[in-house]
Amino acid sequence: MATKVLVPLLGEGVEEVTVTKWLKREGDAIKELEPLLEVNTDKVDTEVPAPASGTLLKILAQEGAPARVGEILAFIGKPGESTEAASPPRPEEPVASKPVSPARSALETLPPPAAREVGFVSPVVAQIAAEHGVDLSRIRGTGLNGRITKNDVLEFVHARPSSEAPTAQSHALPGATRVAGDQLVKHTTIRRQIAEHMVLSQKTSPHVLTVMEADIGRVAAHRDSSKALFEREGVKLTFTAYFIAAVATALKAFPIANSTWTEAGVLLHGAINIGMATSLGDDGLIVPVIKGADNLSLLAIARSVNDLAARARARKLRPDEVRGGTFTLTNHGIGGSLLAMPIINQTQCVILGTGAIQKRVVVVSDAAGNDAISVRPMIYLSLVFDHRILDGASADAFLTRVKQALESWI
Numbered sequence: 046m047a048t049k050v051l052v053p054l055l056g057e058g059v060e061e062v063t064v065t066k067w068l069k070r071e072g073d074a075i076k077e078l079e080p081l082l083e084v085n086t087d088k089v090d091t092e093v094p095a096p097a098s099g100t101l102l103k104i105l106a107q108e109g110a111p112a113r114v115g116e117i118l119a120f121i122g123k124p125g126e127s128t129e130a131a132s133p134p135r136p137e138e139p140v141a142s143k144p145v146s147p148a149r150s151a152l153e154t155l156p157p158p159a160a161r162e163v164g165f166v167s168p169v170v171a172q173i174a175a176e177h178g179v180d181l182s183r184i185r186g187t188g189l190n191g192r193i194t195k196n197d198v199l200e201f202v203h204a205r206p207s208s209e210a211p212t213a214q215s216h217a218l219p220g221a222t223r224v225a226g227d228q229l230v231k232h233t234t235i236r237r238q239i240a241e242h243m244v245l246s247q248k249t250s251p252h253v254l255t256v257m258e259a260d261i262g263r264v265a266a267h268r269d270s271s272k273a274l275f276e277r278e279g280v281k282l283t284f285t286a287y288f289i290a291a292v293a294t295a296l297k298a299f300p301i302a303n304s305t306w307t308e309a310g311v312l313l314h315g316a317i318n319i320g321m322a323t324s325l326g327d328d329g330l331i332v333p334v335i336k337g338a339d340n341l342s343l344l345a346i347a348r349s350v351n352d353l354a355a356r357a358r359a360r361k362l363r364p365d366e367v368r369g370g371t372f373t374l375t376n377h378g379i380g381g382s383l384l385a386m387p388i389i390n391q392t393q394c395v396i397l398g399t400g401a402i403q404k405r406v407v408v409v410s411d412a413a414g415n416d417a418i419s420v421r422p423m424i425y426l427s428l429v430f431d432h433r434i435l436d437g438a439s440a441d442a443f444l445t446r447v448k449q450a451l452e453s454w455i
Contacts (some may be wrong), residue, residue, distance in 0.1 A: 047122030048097040052112045055086055056364040062086045063112050063234050065108045073101050075087050075121065077136040082118065087329045087367045088235045090360050097121050103128045109234070177202045182223055235329045246391045250306065252433040254386045256446050257428075258422045261287075261402065275347060286347035288374055288399055289319050292452035293339040296372060299443040303371050305392045306433050319369035320390065321350065323357040324379075331357050332390060334370040378402065394434045397447070398427035423453075 052062055062084040069075055069082070080092040081101070099121045106118045120128040174181050177198070186193035210391045223229070232240075246252075264287045275282040275301050296317050305312045317339040320332040333353035338346060358363050373390040378401035387398045405423045412418050426447060430440040 047120040047126050047128050048099065049117050050081065050093070050096060050119040050121060052114050052116045052118060053093060054114050055084075055091055056368060059086050059114065059364055061111050062091075063111050064108055064118070065090060065234055066108060068092075069101050071101055071104055075099065075101055084112070085234045085243055086364050087366050088194055088238055088329070089362050089366065089367055095121060100124050102126060127231070128283050148304060171280060174198055179205075220383070233328060235325070235331075239329045242391070243388050249391055250389055250394070250433060252386070252389060252429050253432045253437070255428050255430070255437065255440050255444060256384065257426050257441075258447050259424050259426055259448045259451045260407070261424055261451050261454075262421050264451055265422050267404075267454055275344065278344060279346075280344060280348045281351055282343075282347050283350060284399075284402070285321060285374070285376055286343055286351050287451065287454070288376070288397075289321065289335060289338055289346050289350070291447045292319055292372060292397060293317050293341075294450045295443055295446035297339055297402055298446050299439070301435060301439060302395045302430070302443045304394055304434055305371075306394060306429055306431060309314070311434055314371040316369075316371065318369050318371045320367075320373040321353070322373060322375035322387075323354050325358060331367060332359050332364070332370060332373055333366050334368065336369065373397070374399070378424065385427050387427065389429055389431060394431035395428050395440075395443070397444075398429070400425040400427065 048373050055062065063086070064082060065085045066083040068080050075081060075095045075098065077096070077098045078094045081095045082093050083090050084093055085091070085126050100123065102120045102122050102124075104119045106112045106116070112118060112147050122128070179201060181193055181198075182195050184193050185191070187197055207317050221258055229277070262283075264284065268282055268284065272282050296314070296319075300313050301311070303314050303317055305314070316337060318334050318336045319338040320334045322332050324330050333356075335341070335346065335349045335353070353366065355364070370390065370393065372393060373387075373396045375385075375396060376399045377385045377387070379401050381401050383400045383403070385398045385400070387396045389396050402422050404420050406418060407423065408416050409419045409421070426444060428440060428444045428447075435443070
């Protein structure tokens with residue numbers, strides 16, 4: 046009997062993956078434990094090895110398709126071995142053809158959207174199309190010179206099957222109408238996951254921004270004097286390590302910022318697990334997590350930052366390394382940004398953005414209270430918090446503690 050290739054359990058709480066790439070084709074010979082395909086979960090690509098040696102007889106899950114843990118992906122066996130008895134139709138596959146309604150047939154006779162130019166449309170037509178989620182390139186206009194009229198759109202809406210009605214996640218915009226010369230760039234799996242997560246976060250919690258400025262002269266001096274020592278340990282000392290250490294200190298002092306909203310109450314997390322947003326270039330970003338950051342030395346934090354960032358960019362992270370975060374740090378200043386309003390990484394209640402470090406003229410005071418003008422390395426700290434859990438006073442108190450940790454570094 047042919048061997049089933051099943052979706053493996055890749056971590057606690059992982060119930061579904063997306064097939065991103067088949068490394069073998071039907072008919073190819075494969076050895077046991079040889080990489081067979083790649084799947085993605087939580088923006089982490091993982092290779093699935095072959096469970097047996099033989100020939101890849103049949104692929105059931107196509108690239109880009111979701112699959113649940115335990116679902117059959119493919120069959121491996123001897124050439125010519127039947128897989129029919131072992132591979133019933135997938136639930137979403139139709140077992141019999143259904144009659145096509147006249148309205149459906151009429152819609153399907155239209156050319157692909159990219160093949161037609163919409164031309165000028167009135168504001169009224171554009172508004173109706175947006176309200177009903179209509180792609181205007183699918184409508185044949187009956188107006189002057191083929192212009193699309195209000196009645197054309199309304200007739201299309203009435204004739205459209207219910208299965209094509211727009212959903213909360215999918216609706217057309219009048220500005221998104223495709224015309225000649227436009228190019229459609231397909232969404233990657235990671236980009237779709239980022240988009241869904243960001244929209245969900247904005248709908249889930251009320252976001253509020255508070256900003257403070259910190260003098261990191263002491264941190265910069267400590268880094269300059271310690272870089273050589275860290276390099277002898279094989280570790281690159283970055284400012285990110287200091288930011289994470291300061292956040293861990295503040296979270297211990299203000300555990301409310303290390304929590305999750307539930308209908309029963311606010312869940313205070315016992316562990317301080319800090320995620321650091323890491324850019325993947327055009328593919329988006331991923332947030333590997335430093336577990337138990339409050340129990341780590343600066344050297345250990347810096348080593349974790351180096352390791353996780355390198356493996357994130359090399360697509361070598363494990364699924365459990367991007368799960369379990371209780372707080373997120375995003376260093377948007379790497380690209381030169383001074384201020385930002387990042388989106389909370391659900392189910393967390395706070396995210397901290399660190400801007401670019403700039404030397405600025407500021408007023409400083411000595412122990413006697415005398416003021417002087419000085420040039421100092423300054424940074425803006427942007428804290429976005431869930432207003433269901435934190436108020437302005439508690440959020441500012443937490444951010445003040447982060448600021449103090451950075452400014453008093455020894």
